Amino acid sequence: MTSDRWDVIVVGGGPAGGMAAWTAARVGLRTVLLEEHGEIGLPAHCSGKLSVHAFREFALPTSLARTSLRAATLYAPDGSAATVRRREIDSHVVDRDVFDRWLAEQAQAAGAELILGARARRGTRENGLIAVEADRRGQTLTVRAAVVIDAEGARTLLPETLGLPQRRVLIQGLQYEMDGLRLDAADTPELYFGREWAPGFFAWIMPLGPDSGRVGLCVDPRVTHRPPVYFLERLIAEHPVTSRRVRGARIVRKLVGRIPILGRRPSSYAPGLLVAGDAAGHVKATSGGGIYFSLVAGRLAAEAAGAILGGDAAALPRYEQAWRRRFGRELVFTTALRRTLNALPDPDLSRLIRSLAQNPPLRRTIEEHGDTQYQSRMLRPLLGQALHSWREIALAPPVLRAFVRGLFGIDQEPLPPGLEAEPRTIEVRAETSTHQS
Ligand SMILES: Cc1cc2nc3c(=O)[nH]c(=O)nc-3n(C[C@H](O)[C@H](O)[C@H](O)COP(=O)(O)OP(=O)(O)OC[C@H]3O[C@@H](n4cnc5c(N)ncnc54)[C@H](O)[C@@H]3O)c2cc1C
Structure with a gap:
């Protein structure tokens, strides 16, 4: 039987929420984790590149890594290429569904209660507590706590209802996870630049092994009305390098998601509320990478929650200072x-x-x-x-x-003729299609 009164409510079972719930439960706070989906980690949306710093700082098991990365090849719009290769491993690539599930299991093992299929939609303040209403199986579930950690990801509902609107540009991403790719090296992601391939961002192949990987891109909807699928299909069919890599490859699954970059970063706290991860814009605007900073912010938010429950009201602004000290400079620089x-x-x-x-x-x-x-x-x-x-x-x-x-915000060149026109619907191919070009 689920109680309605908790010390901490964590909304969202991604890296920020999973780490927040794990940390809070570990120090003995009565913690509930609400996740809108029926399973943690699904649908997956991310390439899964995670810095070795995260593995060290949080003692993450390397069994979570599918492959390790040391290098990167950058392909310029004119086709020239540059490869940089570090001596040591820079990052590992994880499957986000497996990774997020692992985190949630740690939180549960530490005593947190996980409620799946619960979509938080509103918070209200009542007698020093926050009541969070969630839709669950057609009914309203209400849980109350003195502290709520919002880790909803790129698109937030709750902070707005508690007087903390989060507004930023969401770029749109699409990836095909593919088997049978013709990769040069399993430790070298490839990045493809050029307005005609991925306007407002870039395209990539993130290796998962010698012949498998995630082929994807993001586009900025401020510059093109066309959906990411238009550009991804075009990349796969026409890019001189990508089209060779995917010849004969098979799509295993499709991953869709948004990344919050380039917006104003409003305060990440309000009375009783701490916002962490994508929900707070904790993402590098150059690469869209946000897992590590989400983990850091999730942990800091849970520590702040413990202090607030102990009567230390200054822990709220200290949370914001703490994450800014840890990675604020990176957010400013990458923006x-x-x-x-x-x-x-x-x-x-x-x-x-x-x-x-x-x-x-x-x-x-x-x-x-x-x-x-x-x-x-x-x-x-x-x-x-x-x-x-x-x-x-x-x-x-x-x-x-x-x-x-x-x-001055004049940060977009016009697109080449034709790409900015009204969208044309493109069928997303069947899950197991094979790419021949
Ligand atoms: C195409 C793409 C590729 C990416 N590649 C990388 C990469 O390689 N490396 C990297 O570091 N980052 C990458 N990112 C970014 C990374 O995925 C995010 O920064 C990271 O997932 C943020 O974690 P989070 O916990 O804040 O949010 P999320 O991972 O989005 O988790 C939020 C969770 O909250 C749940 N939720 C949302 N709203 C509610 C609600 N109202 N009630 C209950 N539950 C709710 C969601 O279902 C979800 O489980 C990528 C993103 C995209 C879109």
Whole structure:
């Protein structure tokens, strides 16, 4: 029998919510975790790249990893390519359904109660508590607690009803998980840039093994009305590299999701409420990566909840200070970089990637100092290295121009003719289709 009175209510069973519930339960708080779906982790939406920092910090078992990544190849709009390869492993790739389930199991083992199929839709304040109403099997389930941790992901319902609206740009993602891919290396994701392939973001192949991976992209709906499926089908059929990789490959499943980037980041707390993970915009705007910061924020939110329940009201603003101290700089840096990249015309982006390919010392600098989780750490060594070469200095004016345009929000070049037109419906192919091109 589910009680209606808890110390902490956690809404959302993703990385932020799972980690929050686990942490809260571990310190003895009576914790309930509400998840709208009938199963944790499904439907999966994410590529699953997770930094080694997360594995170390949270002692995550490496058995959760499908493969490990050391390198990345960047394909420019003009087809030139640059590969950077680190000596040590940078990240592992997980299956998010398995990963999220593992987290929820840890939370349950620590004493948290998990309620599946419960979609929180409203919070109201009553006598120092928050009452959360959730739809469950056609009925209303009401649970109450002094602290609610909102970890609903990219699209939130609850904070708005408690006076904390979260507004930001949601880019739209689609991936085909495929078997039978013709990959060069299982430790090297490939990133494909260019407005005609993935306007407002980029496309990728995230390897899962020697011949399997997630082929996907995100598009920014502010620049194109066309759905991601239009661009993904086009990438697979026409991109000179991707089309070769997928020849004869089979779609195993499709993953759909949104990423909150490039918005104002309002406060992440209100009386009795802490917001964590995608719900609070804890995502790198360059790559869309948010699992690690969601885990960090989930843990910090649960620690703050414990302090609030102990009578420490200052724990609310301290939560925001704590996550900003941990990764606020990365959010600011990657937002500036994303705006700059979006404002950079394709020919300049191609020059940038070409110059990386042709400049071994520059590549070595990235290989030594690069860390996909903490991208801002690369800025100083990279600038230092770039200043040694006339070719890189020649790139400074267009990059600075793009940076300034990005600052003023003029961060999107017009699309090539035809791509901005009204959408044409494209059938999503059957789950087991084979790609021949
Ligand atoms: C295409 C794509 C690829 C990505 N690839 C990567 C990657 O490789 N690496 C990386 O680090 N990040 C990646 N991300 C981002 C990453 O998925 C998110 O940053 C991460 O999932 C955020 O975790 P979260 O717990 O905040 O939210 P979510 O994982 O979205 O979890 C939210 C949970 O809350 C539940 N929920 C929502 N609303 C309610 C409600 N009202 N009541 C009850 N339950 C609710 C949802 O069902 C869900 O289970 C990707 C995202 C997309 C879309």
